[in-house]
Amino acid sequence: xxxxxxxxxxGDAIGKNYGDAIYTNLENRFLLLEPTIEDxxxxxxxxxxxxxxxxxxLILLKTGIGPGMKxxxxxxxxGALTIALANAVSPGGKVYTYDRNERFLDxxxxxxxxxxxxxSVEFKHREAQEGFAExxxxxxxxxxxxxxxxxxxxxxxxxxxxxxxxxxxxxxQVEECGERLTEHGFVFLETVEVLVRHIRVSRGKTRPHDRMxxxxxxxxxxxxxxxxxxxxxxxxxxxAD
Amino acid sequence: xxxxxxxxxxGDAIGKNYGDAIYTNLENRFLLLEPTIEDxxxxxxxxxxxxxxxxxxLILLKTGIGPGMKxxxxxxxxGALTIALANAVSPGGKVYTYDRNERFLDxxxxxxxxxxxxxSVEFKHREAQEGFAExxxxxxxxxxxxxxxxxxxxxxxxxxxxxxxxxxxxxxQVEECGERLTEHGFVFLETVEVLVRHIRVSRGKTRPHDRMxxxxxxxxxxxxxxxxxxxxxxxxxxxAD
Amino acid sequence: xxxxxxxxxxGDAIGKNYGDAIYTNLENRFLLLEPTIEDxxxxxxxxxxxxxxxxxxLILLKTGIGPGMKxxxxxxxxGALTIALANAVSPGGKVYTYDRNERFLDxxxxxxxxxxxxxSVEFKHREAQEGFAExxxxxxxxxxxxxxxxxxxxxxxxxxxxxxxxxxxxxxQVEECGERLTEHGFVFLETVEVLVRHIRVSRGKTRPHDRMxxxxxxxxxxxxxxxxxxxxxxxxxxxAD
Amino acid sequence: xxxxxxxxxxGDAIGKNYGDAIYTNLENRFLLLEPTIEDxxxxxxxxxxxxxxxxxxLILLKTGIGPGMKxxxxxxxxGALTIALANAVSPGGKVYTYDRNERFLDxxxxxxxxxxxxxSVEFKHREAQEGFAExxxxxxxxxxxxxxxxxxxxxxxxxxxxxxxxxxxxxxQVEECGERLTEHGFVFLETVEVLVRHIRVSRGKTRPHDRMxxxxxxxxxxxxxxxxxxxxxxxxxxxAD
Numbered sequence: 001x002x003x004x005x006x007x008x009x010x011g012d013a014i015g016k017n018y019g020d021a022i023y024t025n026l027e028n029r030f031l032l033l034e035p036t037i038e039d040x041x042x043x044x045x046x047x048x049x050x051x052x053x054x055x056x057x058l059i060l061l062k063t064g065i066g067p068g069m070k071x072x073x074x075x076x077x078x079g080a081l082t083i084a085l086a087n088a089v090s091p092g093g094k095v096y097t098y099d100r101n102e103r104f105l106d107x108x109x110x111x112x113x114x115x116x117x118x119x120s121v122e123f124k125h126r127e128a129q130e131g132f133a134e135x136x137x138x139x140x141x142x143x144x145x146x147x148x149x150x151x152x153x154x155x156x157x158x159x160x161x162x163x164x165x166x167x168x169x170x171x172x173q174v175e176e177c178g179e180r181l182t183e184h185g186f187v188f189l190e191t192v193e194v195l196v197r198h199i200r201v202s203r204g205k206t207r208p209h210d211r212m213x214x215x216x217x218x219x220x221x222x223x224x225x226x227x228x229x230x231x232x233x234x235x236x237x238x239x240a241d
Numbered sequence: 242x243x244x245x246x247x248x249x250x251x252g253d254a255i256g257k258n259y260g261d262a263i264y265t266n267l268e269n270r271f272l273l274l275e276p277t278i279e280d281x282x283x284x285x286x287x288x289x290x291x292x293x294x295x296x297x298x299l300i301l302l303k304t305g306i307g308p309g310m311k312x313x314x315x316x317x318x319x320g321a322l323t324i325a326l327a328n329a330v331s332p333g334g335k336v337y338t339y340d341r342n343e344r345f346l347d348x349x350x351x352x353x354x355x356x357x358x359x360x361s362v363e364f365k366h367r368e369a370q371e372g373f374a375e376x377x378x379x380x381x382x383x384x385x386x387x388x389x390x391x392x393x394x395x396x397x398x399x400x401x402x403x404x405x406x407x408x409x410x411x412x413x414q415v416e417e418c419g420e421r422l423t424e425h426g427f428v429f430l431e432t433v434e435v436l437v438r439h440i441r442v443s444r445g446k447t448r449p450h451d452r453m454x455x456x457x458x459x460x461x462x463x464x465x466x467x468x469x470x471x472x473x474x475x476x477x478x479x480x481a482d
Numbered sequence: 483x484x485x486x487x488x489x490x491x492x493g494d495a496i497g498k499n500y501g502d503a504i505y506t507n508l509e510n511r512f513l514l515l516e517p518t519i520e521d522x523x524x525x526x527x528x529x530x531x532x533x534x535x536x537x538x539x540l541i542l543l544k545t546g547i548g549p550g551m552k553x554x555x556x557x558x559x560x561g562a563l564t565i566a567l568a569n570a571v572s573p574g575g576k577v578y579t580y581d582r583n584e585r586f587l588d589x590x591x592x593x594x595x596x597x598x599x600x601x602s603v604e605f606k607h608r609e610a611q612e613g614f615a616e617x618x619x620x621x622x623x624x625x626x627x628x629x630x631x632x633x634x635x636x637x638x639x640x641x642x643x644x645x646x647x648x649x650x651x652x653x654x655q656v657e658e659c660g661e662r663l664t665e666h667g668f669v670f671l672e673t674v675e676v677l678v679r680h681i682r683v684s685r686g687k688t689r690p691h692d693r694m695x696x697x698x699x700x701x702x703x704x705x706x707x708x709x710x711x712x713x714x715x716x717x718x719x720x721x722a723d
Numbered sequence: 724x725x726x727x728x729x730x731x732x733x734g735d736a737i738g739k740n741y742g743d744a745i746y747t748n749l750e751n752r753f754l755l756l757e758p759t760i761e762d763x764x765x766x767x768x769x770x771x772x773x774x775x776x777x778x779x780x781l782i783l784l785k786t787g788i789g790p791g792m793k794x795x796x797x798x799x800x801x802g803a804l805t806i807a808l809a810n811a812v813s814p815g816g817k818v819y820t821y822d823r824n825e826r827f828l829d830x831x832x833x834x835x836x837x838x839x840x841x842x843s844v845e846f847k848h849r850e851a852q853e854g855f856a857e858x859x860x861x862x863x864x865x866x867x868x869x870x871x872x873x874x875x876x877x878x879x880x881x882x883x884x885x886x887x888x889x890x891x892x893x894x895x896q897v898e899e900c901g902e903r904l905t906e907h908g909f910v911f912l913e914t915v916e917v918l919v920r921h922i923r924v925s926r927g928k929t930r931p932h933d934r935m936x937x938x939x940x941x942x943x944x945x946x947x948x949x950x951x952x953x954x955x956x957x958x959x960x961x962x963a964d
Contacts, residue, residue, distance in 0.1 A: 017400075017401045017402075017467065018400065018401040018402030018403075019400065019401020019402040019403070019464075019465055019466055019467035020401060020467050021466065021467075031402070031428065031464075031466055032401075032402065033402040033429075033464055034305070034402050035305065036302065036303060036304060036305025036404060037301070037302045037303075037305045037306075037307070038302045038303045038305065039305070041302070053299060053302040053303065054298075054299055054435065056298070056302060057295075057297070057298025057299045057300075057301055057302045058294060058295055058298045058437070059298075060278070060298055060301065060302075061277065061278045061279045061282070061294040061297060061298045061301075061325060062277060062278075062279045062294065063277060064275070064276065064277025064278045064279065064280070065278075066278070066328050066331065067308060067331050067332055084302060087307050088329070090307065090308050091308055091332070159258075159259065159260070160258045160259040160260020160261060160273075161258075161259030161260040161272070161273065161274040161275050162259075162260070163277060169930050170927075170928050170929055170930040171440075171447055171653040171654075171657075171929050171930060172657075172927050172928065172929060174440060174442055174447065175442055175443075175444060175447045175654075178442040178443075179444060187272065188274075189442070190439070191439070191440040191442050192437050192438060192439050192440065193437070193438050193440065193931075194295065194435065194436070194437050195435070195436040195437075195438065196299070196433050196434070196435050196436075197433060197434050197435075197436065197937055198431070198432070198433050198937075199412070199415065199432040199433065199434065199459060201415055201416055201419040201430070201432050201461075202416075202419075203416060203420060204893070204895045205893050205895065206412050206415065206416045206893055206894050206895060207892050207893040207894060207938060208916075208937055208938035209937055209938060210936065210937060210938055210939075211934060211935070211936060211937055212934070212935060212937035213933065213934060214920055214921075214931055214932055214933060214934055214935035214937075215930060215931035215932060215933055216933075218440060220442075223260075223272075223274055224260055225260050225262070225272055226258065226260035226261050226262075410689050411686070411687050411688055411689040412688055412689060412894040413686050413687065413688060413894075413898075416894075416895075434690075438696055439696075445652070445654050446652050446654065447652055447653055447654060448651050448652040448653060448697060449675075449696050449697035450696055450697060451695065451696060451697055451698075452693060452694070452695060452696055453693070453694060453696035454692065454693055455679055455680075455690055455691055455692060455693055455694035456689060456690035456691060456692055457692075499882075499883045499884075499949065500882065500883040500884030500885075501882070501883020501884040501885070501946075501947055501948055501949035502883060502949050503948065503949075513884070513910065513946075513948055514883075514884065515884045515911075515946055516787070516884050517787065518784065518785060518786060518787025518886060519783070519784045519785075519787045519788075519789070520784045520785045520787065521787070523784070535781060535784040535785065536780075536781060536917065538780070538784060539777075539779070539780025539781045539782075539783055539784045540776060540777055540780045540919070541780075542760070542780055542783065542784075543759065543760045543761045543764070543776040543779060543780045543783075543807060544759060544760075544761045544776065545759060546757070546758065546759025546760045546761065546762070547760075548760070548810050548813065549790060549813050549814055566784060569789050570811070572789065572790050573790055573814070641740075641741065641742070642740045642741040642742020642743060642755075643740075643741030643742040643754070643755065643756045643757050644741075644742070645759060653922070653929050656922065656924055656929065657924055657925075657926060657927075657929045660924040660925075661926060669754065670756075671924070672921070673921070673922040673924050674919050674920060674921050674922065675919070675920050675922065676777065676917065676918070676919050677917070677918040677919075677920065678781070678915050678916070678917050678918075679915060679916050679918065680913070680914070680915050681894075681897060681914040681915065681916065681941060683897055683898055683901040683912070683914050683943075684898075684901075685898060685902060688894055688897065688898045700922060702924075705742075705754075705756055706742055707742050707744065707754055708740065708742035708743050708744075
């Protein structure tokens with residue numbers, strides 16, 4: 001295998017363990033490492049913007065995804081978040097990931113299979129407005145240009161108290177999304193953005209990096225109240241403060 | 242049960258579903274909601290600073306924790322991160338959580354049991370310097386005033402390529418920690434801080450909140466190269482850029 | 483003078499210099515210090531939100547305010563920014579500050595006079611929509627709930643190439659303001675937010691503060707093209723990138 | 724004059740006013756605009772990192788620089804901050820700017836003269852450790868790899884209550900600088916970093932930019948107590964909180 005540091009004979013890896021080194025013909029060292037979820041997310045073949053680990057990590061904890069759960073993701077994008085979701089519902093759970101773009105869906109499927117999570121994910125070629133086939137799901141994650149296209153379907157698919165997460169790059173989407181969520185009975189709405197800053201660490205010269213990713217998207221979270229429950233009188237009181 | 246909105250009769254919840262409402266004697270509505278991992282983390286009884294979901298989420302993805310894995314956490318603190326780790330290794334995995342302070346350990350155990358994760362966690366009353374009893378573990382997470390106290394033990398307990406994460410509030414700890422990690426054969430070191438900013442969303446008046454948590458701690462990540470592997474010539478090249 | 487550290491006899495300051503100490507009856511030390519512009523801004527009696535030094539500093543440099551210039555400010559608020567503007571146009575320049583609220587205007591006048599800048603400022607009780615009395619001004623600063631109320635008047639009062647700065651807490655205001663500025667011939671529009679993070683510095687324990695002010699407002703800047711100049715074909719190309 | 728949009732005949736500008744347009748031979752429009760202080764700072768010929776307007780603006784307000792003041796700057800760098808300081812002390816004040824690198828100093832002088840501020844600035848080729856020639860100065864600004872090299876000289880040159888500002892990219896410099904400032908009688912120490920985030924504004928699609936400058940440097944501010952004044956018992960109490 002050609003690398004910028006010389007030729008690597010992958011046969012050298014046979015009999016080695018994770019953490020061991022193999023060498024190129026130029027004596028440059030490569031380490032054999034088990035990929036993390038972050039590695040698998042960042043290495044997908046990208047046909048779309050992907051959801052970054054900084055955002056995916058908070059989504060997992062705020063929606064409370066765990067083994068055995070049923071999760072809907074719409075759209076699939078390049079499958080990066082799908083991988084994190086699949087890892088979190090394993091074993092026994094399932095991720096149903098929708099996309100209206102067949103080429104994206106095929107690429108996402110390939111990426112998820114390459115990451116070893118193919119069995120935990122079902123790929124569905126469908127528009128959000130057509131509704132989701134699943135019921136009683138624990139969590140719905142929306143990553144749509146018009147997230148409100150998926151909100152009615154999400155409200156229907158979620159079990160009572162189920163969690164929704166929506167990702168959007170613009171303020172306008174966040175504002176519209178918040179209103180639609182309230183209309184469809186979602187409560188405890190919360191919108192945040194996550195910033196990750198890298199630090200250059202070296203003895204006597206430690207400092208933040210010069211540049212950073214400033215914005216990927218806003219994350220909006222909510223929970224589904226059952227339709228029997230009366231609507232909140234003042235939606236504003238659910239705004240996080 | 243007394244609340245600031247009136248008396249709540251928890252018997253009313255019998256026969257209800259998640260997402261349903263029950264009412265106080267003052268007709269104020271409460272929703273029955275399944276707690277998320279974030280809820281469980283934030284609701285622990287605190288004898289120490291806790292690790293927040295924003296940091297825990299990134300730790301999960303960057304260390305690649307999944308079902309069936311063995312994870313060491315040192316120290317236990319109040320058990321908030323322990324809950325997130327236990328959820329991620331379930332089922333089949335185990336979190337071994339160490340603390341030298343018996344009172345903290347007892348509190349953490351109680352918090353983890355209350356959250357329903359008692360079976361996935363072993364609590365150990367021991368100093369980091371005395372070493373960890375486990376071998377071949379996938380991930381070690383250090384949350385220590387002197388993280389370097391746990392680095393030799395971590396290097397020994399981790400399998401080849403295993404991941405380490407260390408949390409520290411000061412840059413001084415980060416700097417020292419980075420050097421010790423390099424000395425003990427850890428590579429691909431990366432230090433970040435995670436900032437979460439809340440957005441106030443309301444029609445025509447959407448804006449970031451006035452105030453935010455600016456700093457909880459720096460997160461340092463690394464991977465263990467096996468001892469047979471030669472030390473890197475230039476540690477600086479592992480600094481994230 | 484009573485303080486929480488004891489009684490201070492201000493007569494003790496006679497014959498002292500800046501940088502000298504005087505003492506309370508409890509032997510607690512106070513330093514005699516010349517107030518900075520920041521001190522003067524932060525010490526105004528507040529009837530409104532004030533504009534903070536972090537924002538005022540960038541406004542000064544981006545609008546290029548210097549001695550002898552004519553600057554319009556609308557509204558006056560509590561006069562904090564007025565002080566910074568007055569210092570920057572001195573000597574020989576003038577700040578014309580408008581407010582429709584007479585009580586705010588009186589308070590701002592008192593604050594500006596207390597800060598020693600009364601001679602450089604004219605206070606005007608008028609709505610932005612009624613227009614500004616001045617012509618050929620160098621800079622207009624708008625701090626209005628509906629900044630667009632002041633944009634036509636600003637376009638008229640500014641000399642060619644004159645600079646405008648507008649402060650608004652919400653993204654909705656920013657979006658509307660940007661469109662109106664384009665309609666009125668303003669070009670090179672740029673919107674930013676300024677965040678200041680405090681660092682706790684102490685030997686071996688240096689780290690960012692736990693909490694920070696996350697948001698005061700967005701700042702929008704632009705420059706006035708003369709009316710003879712054709713409108714830009716694609717307003718989007720003026721968006722900062 | 725050749726531009727990427729065609730040939731511009733600068734003679735066309737004769738008789739025009741600021742805010743007017745002139746056109747290239749390809750009919751592309753250029754506006755005649757009076758440069759702001761930010762423009763002048765950003766357009767210097769750079770032989771060094773420059774200090775950005777975001778940092779310079781806060782320095783001006785926190786050190787309280789105004790017309791007629793005496794300010795020492797060490798080192799001169801490329802003269803960008805020098806321009807902002809010169810504008811702020813005008814008229815009647817003076818900036819004394821030191822650099823040990825003659826080539827930098829010559830470049831800074833050329834940049835400051837091009838910006839029209841040559842008369843307000845004296846350029847001095849000298850090391851900080853050799854001391855400053857001025858006395859009773861209002862403000863000293865240090866931009867040195869080892870800021871402590873300039874602290875004894877700053878303490879000597881400043882009048883009682885005079886302000887110091889020091890810029891440093893690393894945490895280590897900040898920590899060391901803080902200790903030295905305390906040793907030399909500086910009080911009310913405060914360290915901050917300033918972040919500026921650009922917003923992409925367009926109807927229905929407003930959002931923060933994807934990337935930003937994350938770090939230029941930390942700013943440390945302090946004030947000089949006279950030597951007769953006793954040292955503070957607990958330097959930590961001056962840490963900003």
